[in-house]
Amino acid sequence: MRFPITLFFILFMSLQGFSNDGYKxxxxxxxxxxxxxxxxxxxxxxxxxxxxxxxxxxxxxLETASIGMIQSLNPKKSTDHSLLISKIEDLGIPNLPNEKIDQLTADGFGIFIxxxxxxxxxxKTDIGxxxxxxxxxxYIQTGTSIPAMGIFESPKVQYRVLNHWDNLDRTVERGYAGFSIWNWHRLPRHIDQQYHDYARANASIGINGTVLTNVNANALILTPEYLEKVQALADVFRPYGIKVYVTARFSAPMEIGNLSTADPLDPDVRQWWKSKADEIYKYIPDFGGFVVKADSEGQPGPHNYQRTQADGANMLAEALQEHHGIVMWRAFVxxxxxxxxRHKQAYNEFKPLDGKFLDNVIVQVKNGAIDFQPREPFHPLFGAMPNTPLMMEFQITQEYLGHDTHLAFLAPLFEEVLNEDTYAKGKGSPVAKVIDGSLHGYQLTGMAGVANIGTDRNWTGHHFHQANWFAFGRLAWNPYENAQTIAADWLRLTFTTNPxxxxxxxxxxLNSREMVVNYMTPLGLHHIMAASHHYGPGPWVSGGRRADWTATYYHQANEKSIGFDRTTKGSDALSQYASEIQQQWGNLETVPEKYLLWFHQVDWNQSLSDGDNLWNNLARQYQKGVEEARRNRDTWEQMAPYIDSERFQHIHSFLKIQAEEAQWWKDACLLYFGxxxxxPLPSGVEPPAHDLAYYMNYKPQHVPGI
Structure with missing residues (x-):
């Protein structure tokens, strides 16, 4: 059947005007x-x-940007100005700002008139x-002028790495945007365009490393069958300045090497890892190294052999040393x-080992001591290991912040942690100075982000979750960047520059993360999510084989009080921080209320800073979060004229879900704690829609990312 020309033209024009799916x-x-x-x-x-x-x-x-930004407008070209892009050694121009140029590192760049x-x-390099x-x-897309003094930037952190918790079967642990983008079955024979697009996106924000596999590791990634697949990805990523890393399963010598032990001090085990490293570098000459999760949540490690974390890390570091690879050894033990x-265990494990790791080991520490909660105090290790390089581990994927449907811009969370003062060398010792190495003179510096990327067409599920990937890259490049600037830049680049x-x-x-804290875990509550999948409220979760995987372990609510006492009268976890912090956070009168129930068990009748009691404050915080979520939904409805309909409708749907689930959180938690x-609930707090039994018996089905 032939289409009439007019019908064909209408169809063509409609396709030309197809909405934006977020892939770009x-x-x-x-x-x-x-x-x-x-x-x-x-x-x-x-x-x-x-x-x-x-x-x-x-x-x-440059060609793509030119076509998109100006050629469609057919502007009159100017011959009075020009752009020159060249390495310093090839510029051949006198009177350059040499002092600023000389200070650039290999990845650094200068932009000047x-x-x-x-x-x-x-x-100094093509990657730069x-x-x-x-x-x-x-700068051009956002309408930002080049400063008269120019822009001269070098990354303040060496290793700026995305950690993919992707399994070889393409499932993603704590992944909420579809399956893994790594199609191991088709590799190495087929290279998907998405691999190039992924590398391009990372390079655009300065990310220079990718850990391809889950920290709950599978030893098969170290076999030749998979190494040739890793090699294919490394070949794609290399021109974009991105090195590949894989997770090393500690028991691999036994599982794929036919050894009877994985003891890190056993000569045969050490030789096996040395040979394995040599093999990997034959496939991938610029292989970055290993990430290791050991002795945690069922993963094997040096504890199996009564060895220390340093024994395990150093064994792998020796194997990589001559190839200039590194070991990122996780402190989540x-x-x-x-x-x-549980708050104390990583510190107790690693603090005595300060200075005992080889030079190519960097210890990867989560931002807080529990597990990527909506809000945590900074991890005490950041103020405790001056002789061991520490790298930050943030979670970009929202395991505890509403998965894929809840808008939570995480730059304020990252910024809050990086700005906290450790007092490691007195006042003015923020976590950011630990991470960039300037506080202790670390020779290795790094920041890792647990990726939120999947096969969803827009990469991250929620369109606004792209901003968290973007924000991580910007803060990994410069931990002193501010969330306000990052948010504005992302909006202008992604949607429109309309003011x-x-x-x-x-x-x-900027307010969204605090909103999520309000309707999930206000006033320092933590880890009260549902069991296993961590989706939705579960303050009643108790029992099972591990107390530290339950909510009641953390909130310890009873008829008199609520909260985890980490002062000298309780677990004394506060003693792992500097004395200045102990003094402030250990006192009910001076502890920031955002950390109140994290460090103190507090009577329900305790008066807080507003003069009202704890219960009323808690209830009002939950209600505030609900109202904020509803207001965001309503405000978004006014944004329809400014952006394409596809993304508008997609985001609108998710904001409606968020508002509904904020109320679910509020109702369930206040009924349980009540x-x-x-x-009684204070004035202004809505009564729950159902009774407690309803919420306790509600079981969400098919939750992804477990």
């Missing part, structure tokens, strides 16, 4: 409104000096040029058989 992330390159002369020149009159796979990618990026009519992007080009394009507060939209949604983003406080 923050690399939209939509037309600039009223472009300035320098922007037109940069995108139409440029020269790139050099030849390499990375330079080819850079040129393609030369002789009033030439814009220059330069670096790629980073600088992406930054320039972001706790044991249900240890009769102590009404940007200002409105920036405020929602049976202990025996107090």
């Amino acid at each position: 992330l923050w690399l939209q390159y939509f037309p600039i409104q009223e472009p300035e002369a320098w922007q037109i020149s940069a995108l139409s009159n440029y020269e790139v000096i050099g030849s390499s796979a990375t330079i080819s990618i850079l040129k393609k990026e 030369y002789s009033s009519n030439q814009l220059i992007v330069t670096s 040029l790629l980073y600088g080009t992406f930054r320039l394009l972001q 706790y044991n249900e058989h240890t009769p102590d507060d 009404t939209f940007v200002t409105t949604m920036q405020e929602i983003m 049976q202990f406080s025996k107090m």
